[in-house]
Amino acid sequence: MKLVDRQVTRELTGPFLFGVAAFSSVIFAITVMIKLTQWLSHGMPVLMAIEGVILSVPGIMYYTLPMSTLLAVLMGIGRLSGESEIVALFAGGVSLYRIALPILGLGLVVSGFSLVLDEIVTPRANVRISELEKTALKQTPVSEKPFTVEDPGTSSVINVRGGMDMDNAILRDVTITQYVKNQPVLFVYAARAQWAGINNPALKYRWKLYDGRAYAVDLKDPRSIAITTFTKGQSREVMIQKTRDDLALYRNLKAELMTFSQLSKMVGILKEHPDRDISQIRDLEVWKWNKLSVPLSCLVFALLAAPLGIRPHRSSSSVGLGLSILVILIFYVAGRYTWNLALNGTLMPATAAFIPDALGVITAGVLLKRAAK
Template identity: 20%
Template structure:
C-alpha cells in the first residue's frame, strides 16, 4: 500500500503540471491562429477572453491523454533511472502488477471523459464556436438551395431550388409520390410552397400524367395535397458538426440524415469516435508502461519525445481511418475503433518486452 501511495504521490503532480502546460499550448495556438481576425474585426479583449474560456474544457479533453502518457512515462523512467524500479522488481513485484493502480485510474478516467465531453465540453465548445462566428461576422444562414429530401420512408421526395427560412417558403418545387412498392404514383409541380397550419400549401400546383398524347398537366387531387407535411426544419441549411453536439443530438441528427436519404458515413464515424476516444486515456497509460525503462539519461526529454511521438502516430492513424470511413472505404464503426484496437495490441507487445 505504501508503494502505491508513493507512486500516486509522484504521478499526480507531474500529470497536473503536464495538463496545465498542454492546455496553455492549445489555447495559445487557437488564439494566435485567430489573432489577426480578432484585430481586423475590432473584437474586444473581453470577448476574446470569453472565447478562450469557453475553449478551455475542449483543450482539457484533448490534453488529458497526452498528459497521462507523459506523466506515466516520465514517472516510471525516473523510477528506473534512480533504481527504484529495480528494487521493486527484486521484491517480486512485476511491472504490470506495480502499474495496475494506474491502469484502474485510466479506465475510470476514460468513463469520466465520456461524460465530461457530453455534459461540459460540448456545451462550452458550441458556445465558443457560435461566439467566435458572431464576433467575426460569420453567422450561418438557415436558407438552403438545391434541396432533395426523402420523407415518409421514401414514399415522398421533395425537390426545390431554394428554401427561404425567414418566410418558410420553398421555390420551384417538385413533389414525387410513390406507393408502398416505391412505384410512381404522382409527380406534382408548383412555383412555390408555403408552410401553413402544419402543411405545405402549394401555389397553383399541377400534376404531370401520362396519356395517349404524351405527358399532360392536370389538376391535383386534394387527397395528394394533404400528404405534404414534412416540417420546415428538414429543409433548412441545418448541417451541424457532430463534434459540437452530445451523443443524443448526434444520434438524432444521423437519423434525420438517413431519413432524408443523405450521406451519413462521416457523421457516423464522428459519432462512434465519441465512444472510442475516451479509451485513449487507458491506451496511453498502457503504452507508457511498455515504453518505461528505455533510458536512464535525459528522462524528461526522452519521455516528452516518446509521448509526443506516440500521440502523433495515434492521431495520424485515427485521421486516416476517419477519412477512409468518410469516403465509405471502411465502415464508420471500424474507422472510429481501429486505432484504439491497434494501439492496445502495440501496448501489449511493448509490455511483454518491457524491462522487469
C-alpha cells in the same frame, strides 16, 4: 494506498499537469489565438471575446488529456527507471504488473473525466461560442442558410435558398422542380412556403406557396409551357412528403455541438431518410463513437506508456517527450486513416473509431508481457 502506489502516483502527477499545460498551450496558440484575432478584427467586444476564449478551454483540454496521460507515464516511469527505483522495486518482489496498477488507475480517472467533459461541458460551451459569433459578428444563423432536399415521394427537388424559420414552419425563396421519367415537367418558385401541417396534422405533407409562379412543361410538346402566377395574397398548395421536422434535418449539422445521445438520435433519424448523403451520416457516426474512443485512449495510452517508459539507467528525460510525440503521431495517422475508410464504407463507423485503441491495447499487452520477464 500502499507505498508503491503513492510513489508511482507522485511521479505521475507533476508530468501530467505539465503535459496538460504544455499541450493545451500549443493547441491554444494554433487555434484559439487565431480565432481571437479574427473575432477582434471583425468588431467583437473584448469582454465577449474573452468569454469565447474561456469557453474554448474545455474543448482543448478534451484532446490534450490523452496526450498528457501518455507523457506523464512515460516521464514518471522513465525517471523511476533511470534512477534504478524500478530495479529496487523488482528486487523487493514488486512485479511490473503491480507497478502498473496505479498507472491503470490514472488512466481510468482521466478517461472518466474526459468523458464527462465532452458530454456535459464541451457541447454547451461550443453552443455558447456559436451564439456569441452570431450575435457579435452577424454570422448567418443555421436557420437562414440554404439547403437542398430530394423528395422521392413526389419525384421532386426542393431548393431552399433563403433558409428556414423553424418556429413558424416557413421556407424562404423556394424553388421546386418536379420530374417525370427523369424529365422536368414542373418548375415552381415562391418567395415563401408555409407548412400546412403546423395547425392540422392531417395536412403534414401539404405546403402553401405564396408570391410566386409556376411553369408546367408538356412532355409531348416541350415548347408548350403553361405559366401560372400567384401574388398579392394568393397561394398555391403543393405536396412535399417532408414535414417541418424532416426539413430541419437538412440544415448544417455540427457534431461538436451535440452529446453522444443527441448524435445517436440524429443518426437514427437521418438513416430513415434515404435521400440524405450517406457520407454525412457515416461522418456523424464516427464522431459519435469518437466521443467514447477518445476518452478511452487515455487509458490505452497509460497502459502503452508503462512498458515504453522503462529505459536504461540515467538516460535523458527528453526520451519520454520524443516517444510521446511519436506515439501521438502514429495514433493520429491511424485515426484519420480509419475515419476515411469509414466515410467510403470500407469499415463500420464504430469499428473505425475503436481500431486505434484496439491496436494500442494489443501493443501494450505485448510490451508489458515482454518487459515483465
